[in-house]
Amino acid sequence: xxxxxxxxxxxxxxxxxxxxxxxxxxxxxxxxxxxxxxxxxxxxxxxxxxxxxxxxxxxxxxxxxxxxxxxxxxxxxxxxxxxxxxxxxxxxxxxxxxxxxxxxxxxxxxxxxxxxxxxxxxxxxxxxxxxxxxxxxxxxxxxxxxxxxxxxxxxxxxxxxxxxxxxxxxxxxxxxxxxxxxxxxxxxxxxxxxxxxxxxxxxxxxxxxxxxxxxxxxxxxxxxxxxxxxxxxxxxxxxxxxxxxxxxxxxxxxxxxxxxxxxxxxxxxxxxxxxxxxxxxxxxxxxxxxxxxxxxxxxxxxxxxxxxxxxxxxxxxxxxxxxxxxxxxxxxxxxxxxxxxxxxxxxxxxxxxxxxxxxxxxxxxxxxxxxxxxxxxxxxxxxxxxxxxxxxxxxxxxxxxxxxxxxxxxxxxxxxxxxxxxx
Numbered sequence: 290x291x292x293x294x295x296x297x298x299x300x301x302x303x304x305x306x307x308x309x310x311x312x313x314x315x316x317x318x319x320x321x322x323x324x325x326x327x328x329x330x331x332x333x334x335x336x337x338x339x340x341x342x343x344x345x346x347x348x349x350x351x352x353x354x355x356x357x358x359x360x361x362x363x364x365x366x367x368x369x370x371x372x373x374x375x376x377x378x379x380x381x382x383x384x385x386x387x388x389x390x391x392x393x394x395x396x397x398x399x400x401x402x403x404x405x406x407x408x409x410x411x412x413x414x415x416x417x418x419x420x421x422x423x424x425x426x427x428x429x430x431x432x433x434x435x436x437x438x439x440x441x442x443x444x445x446x447x448x449x450x451x452x453x454x455x456x457x458x459x460x461x462x463x464x465x466x467x468x469x470x471x472x473x474x475x476x477x478x479x480x481x482x483x484x485x486x487x488x489x490x491x492x493x494x495x496x497x498x499x500x501x502x503x504x505x506x507x508x509x510x511x512x513x514x515x516x517x518x519x520x521x522x523x524x525x526x527x528x529x530x531x532x533x534x535x536x537x538x539x540x541x542x543x544x545x546x547x548x549x550x551x552x553x554x555x556x557x558x559x560x561x562x563x564x565x566x567x568x569x570x571x572x573x574x575x576x577x578x579x580x581x582x583x584x585x586x587x588x589x590x591x592x593x594x595x596x597x598x599x600x601x602x603x604x605x606x607x608x609x610x611x612x613x614x615x616x617x618x619x620x621x622x623x624x625x626x627x628x629x630x631x632x633x634x635x636x637x638x639x640x641x642x643x644x645x646x647x648x649x650x651x652x653x654x655x656x657x658x659x660x661x662x663x664x665x666x667x668x669x670x671x672x673x674x675x676x677x678x679x680x681x682x683x684x685x686x687x688x689x690x691x692x693x694x695x696x697x698x699x700x701x702x703x704x705x706x707x708x709x710x711x712x
Contacts (some may be wrong), residue, residue: 293363297478301593301615301641303677308706309669311680311699312643314352315366315480316552316620317344318597319644319681322429322688323392325695326350332692333359333711336521339383339391345398345410346422347499347685348386349429354475359711360699364679365472367481370464374398374422375413375498378483401542409434412500422499429688434497439504447524449504453496454485454529457536462543469544480595481553483540485533488526488578489515490556502652515566515574526578531646534585541590550593550616553582559600562625568604583613595643599684601625606636619684622646622668629671642672643679647698653682654690658697665701673705 291299291307299306309317312319321329323342327350330336341351352362371377376397384394384397387408397414406426422431472479487493494511496502505511505518515522558564558571566574583594583683593615598605601624602617609617619644622629629645647653647665656664672678680702686695702712 292476293477294479294549297363297679300676300679303638303641303675305674305676308708309673309678309680309702310363310478311361311702312364312480313360313681313686314349314357314361315362315364315594316597316618317347317349317368318555318684320344320347320349321352321686322384322690323348323350324388324390324429324688325686325690325692326352326356327390327392328692329360329695330356332696333492338612339393341378341381341393342398343368343378343382344372345453346431346433346492348392348688349685350622351391357475357477361476361703361708365475365477365479367465367472367479367483369467369482369484370461371498372397373492373497374410375500384501387424387428411483412498415500418500421495421499431497433492433497433501434693435495435507436502437510438503440505440510444483445518445521446504447521447528450525451528451532452503453493453499453533454532456532457483457539462539465540466543468638469547473547477549479548480550480552481548483536485529485536486556486582487556488529489576490554492555512565515570518671519574522574526574530581533582537582537585538589546591548592550595551586552595552597553586553614554579555597557597557599557600558605559624561600561623563601564604568608571605572608576608579614587613593641599624599676601627603627603632606632606640610636610639612639616641616679618643619681621683623648623650623683629668633677637672637675637677641677642677644681644683644701645678646680647673649682649684649687649690653694653698654687656694658691658693661697662701662704664704665698668700669705 296306296310327340335355343351378395380396381393399411399414401409408424409420410422414420424431491508495506595616596614597618603626646668
């Protein structure tokens, strides 16, 4: 009998497994909003109290082992020791969402309310520092708050944009070793996010995890700097890569090849219809550092390298491949030039598509269950043959997606796989 891990490894090796493997909840870009995890637990009769929010920036719900088993998930995840707001996932307490849903959050999840009714969250749980995230009064997740001092060109120092990158500590290593052991014990394939290898990810540029970030922290200013201050960005990326390689060596010494894939970077290069930069800019500014990281991983480990980039990124895929990425996520098939059949035909023998299973902008949240079923079956028929496909929705399952549609999605994969429907 094929194990979950063997199934995923076959897919990653672009060999067709016994059935299409499924991931939900193993990474910060393949997760499920806490409202949907809560709804699924209630539907299956396994609700035992408020669901834990393990990724508070996007308010992703923890998919516990009982729900993992019901959904037939094949991947387990290892997350960094601290969240996007700089506090650890521990010492859980109850908290109420703006729509009234009761959830569990870590002790460091400290909030206040502004004069517009929006919820403000504080870095490291320190309410004496300026808030670093904001959830609107009718919202379901946080947006980063830009906290940037006026820029003095004469005093601009690339070290200011490197303050969040440092050597992994003994505590970090102990946490990683334990988290990897726990994930491996599930029998599932393991993907880990160690942090520190994301070059220019705009979710990280504002540094919501730091109390008083220095350097260039405004997203618009950062984008302009990739053109107007390119030498500055190169200095950041070069030093960041050095630190990352030192950390990866220490992590690998601690865990060896106990993981199967590593989340390298979530920097987005695509929009709905175009891209944030040209291929030439990508190759000049980002490519060298991705390649350094991926080359080290491939030379020293058996890990596969995972690249997340939303939007229209077909023109970047040859460079992603040359840079050493083995996996592409979220495979936004609705974006320009991202038709599923064309991607599979052109790149299916060289890269694994981790995502692309169903659209989360329109079809999954707003379509009828039969529309969801039809799209999922179509994507399975397109991406599944010959391996190279791990089923996931196109990015995280969004808040308040109907349970009927979630069931239609999972059941369509099970139908393709020749399994009985969940009820």
